[in-house]
Amino acid sequence: MNFSFLLVAALTLAGALAAMALRNLVHCVLALVVGFVGLAAIYLQLGAQFVGLAQIFVYAGAVAILAAFVILLTQGVEHRTRPAAAMDWAVGALLACGVFAVLAWAVVRGVAHLPIAAPPSNAGVHAIGDAMLHRFVLPLEVAGLLLTVALIGAVLLAMRDGEAGA
Amino acid sequence: MNPLTGYLLLAALLFSIGLAGVLTRRSAILMLVGMELMLNAANLNLIAFWRYGPNPAAMTGVLFALFSIGVAAAEAAVGLGLLVAVARRVRTTDVDQMDAMRG
Amino acid sequence: MSLFILHLLTSIHALAASTIGHTLLMVVPVMVVFPALFAVTTLLERKGLGRIQNRYGPNRAGPWGLLQPMADGIKALTKEDVVPEAADRLVHFCAPVLMVLSAFLVYAVVPVSRTWVVAPLRAGVLFFFAAGSLMEIAVFMAGWSSRSQYSLLGAMRALAQMISYEIPLVLSAMVAVMAAGSLSMVEIVRRQAGYTGIWPHWFVLTPWGLFGFALFLIAATAESNRCPFDLPEGESEIIAGYYIEYSGFKFALFFLAEYLGMFAISALGITLFLGGWSAPFSFLAWVPTWIWFFAKLLALIAGFIWIRGTLPRLRMDQLMRFAWEFLLPMTLCNVFVAGAWKFLPAGVLRWLGCALVLLGAYWLLGRRLEQRGGLPQRNYRFAE
Secondary structure (H helix, E strand, O other): OOHHHHHHHHHHHHHHHHHHHOOOHHHHHHHHHHHHHHHHHHHHHOOOHHHHHHHHHHHHHHHHHHHHHHHHHHHOOOOOOOOOOOOOHHHHHHHHHHHHHHHHHHHHHHHOOOOOOOOOOOOOHHHHHHHHHOOOHHHHHHHHHHHHHHHHHHHHHHOOHHHHHO | OOHHHHHHHHHHHHHHHHHHHHHHOOEHHHHHHHHHHHHHHHHHHHHHHHHHOOOHHHOHHHHHHHHHHHHHHHHHHHHHHHHHHHHHHHOOOEHHHOOOOOO | OHHHHHHHHHHHOOOOOOOHHHHHHHHHHHHHHHHHHHHHHHHHHHHHHHHHOOOOOOOOOOHHHOOHHHHHHHHHHHOOOOOOOOOOHHHHHHHHHHHHHHHHHHHHHOOOOOOOOOOOOOOHHHHHHHHHHHHHHHHHHHHHHOOOHHHHHHHHHHHHHHHHHHHHHHHHHHHHHHHHOOOOHHHHHHHHOOEEOOEEOOHHHOHHHHHHHHHHHHHHHHHOOOOOOOHHHOHHHHOOHHHOOOOHHHHHHHHHHHHHHHHHHHHHHHHHHOOOOOOOOHHHOOOOHHHHHHHHHHHHHHHHHHHHHHOOOOOHHHHHHHHHHHHHHHHHHHHHHHHHHHHOOOOHHHHHHHHHHHHHHHHHHHHHHHHOOOOOOOOOOOOO
């Protein structure tokens, strides 16, 4: 529990909180990027270099930009930003607090029994590639298939009705 | 204190924030963002357990997190595509107003 | 700030054990040399374009206009900093900062010479693209926060273009990664640093390397918003694109970031295909390695300037069609050939066979584009 972890964790939490609380949707997405980059930094601290960089590449580079695009595409429709919440605000927050309390209790109780920290391990890109193409080759193929299907599906969904045959 | 606790607590907090967002915000885009946050919290758990788990050489946690990132990307693409299609019909991304079965 | 972050990066994890002094020794030159190169390049570009267009170019400030970059710098520094009334002030301020920051971050993994690399990360190529994707966020922030139609249009164009061309860019870079069997840029250069007779082992001397390099250069031109892919800032259409509402020093920062991005992507091309810092012939290996790196960099920059002076700007639909219908299948085909190359027996036949497959794919794709009417006529609704 060192200082740099606390710093990055605070940054991540601030980004996530702002992403969920701000009024302006674009501000939310930008705050979300801060949260994602903070998480990537935590992955780097944990020694998972590849995952951390993939996190920035996929989330900050693709998902956030995509969300921003969709906001700009759809926001021309609704000009009013109403502060009221879908559910009662307090009920939602209370539920989330309850979930956090249960999770925190489980974490603190459960981790106490675990042996403390293995030595730093090596997450070399070679080891990841090796595991991906041997032990995890089936999940890899399924993920590839899923991404292809998602690509085609997204294109079809976003296409205007008249254009489908063109 | 076991360093694992810090990471797991952070993940739990992130998950709760995402959950609160999904429950209280009415914009469908923000609900998707909240779901992404929850997925990210799960990823953080996976990486933390890989790093402090009994067998880090197996790389299971890292690969699970990588696949999860891929799945989240697919989910975001389809979800946001759906939103664009819906917004074109009902002229809103407010989930409270998407209450008609026929467009 | 960038310096601080570069330093943080080098100290984070899994890096060569280096003291702070050693790190500074590597970071400071990067922070000095590349901005200096930016100043030189702006002058060279304006001079070169002047030559191509039958005019003199800048020739007033100092002998032969050599002090023009200084004059530009002083002008940018002393200009009034105008922020639009309706702008989102915080985001408007953060955009150029993030832009320059991410442009500098990229240099952390570029091996400039045999010993000069700030952060020899094991996933260096991935780091390069990840830091580059932060630039897209900065572009969006700049375009959106200005509250101007021109800047928003420019940002949307820039994002659509950068995302579309990122795919062929990554795929064309992938062949070098496959051949070297490593994502580390240091390792990729080391794999190309040997010689057969006097000839180097550069990847560009193989068929897939040659095609990969050409495809990479095209995608890189688009990725750095250079002519003929400079739609995001097409002066005659949307004036300056996403940074139209910036003035003074912030504008200069965008300008700097754009050129730094161009240098960085050229450096990546050099690293992946042109052997990085290695000499072109074995008998020239005594020349210091960083000289070769910068010689190649300057050659590529000259190429970019030449292209800018020669080709007209594309149209948006042409741009997108080119990326998705030509570049993407071509890069995929190239990845396939690079994979086959690894398993075929070495020799002249392998070289010719792979080259034939690629040329065939090029011919077929080109014919398909031609047969479908080349590029479709477009009906303009507002301007005829």
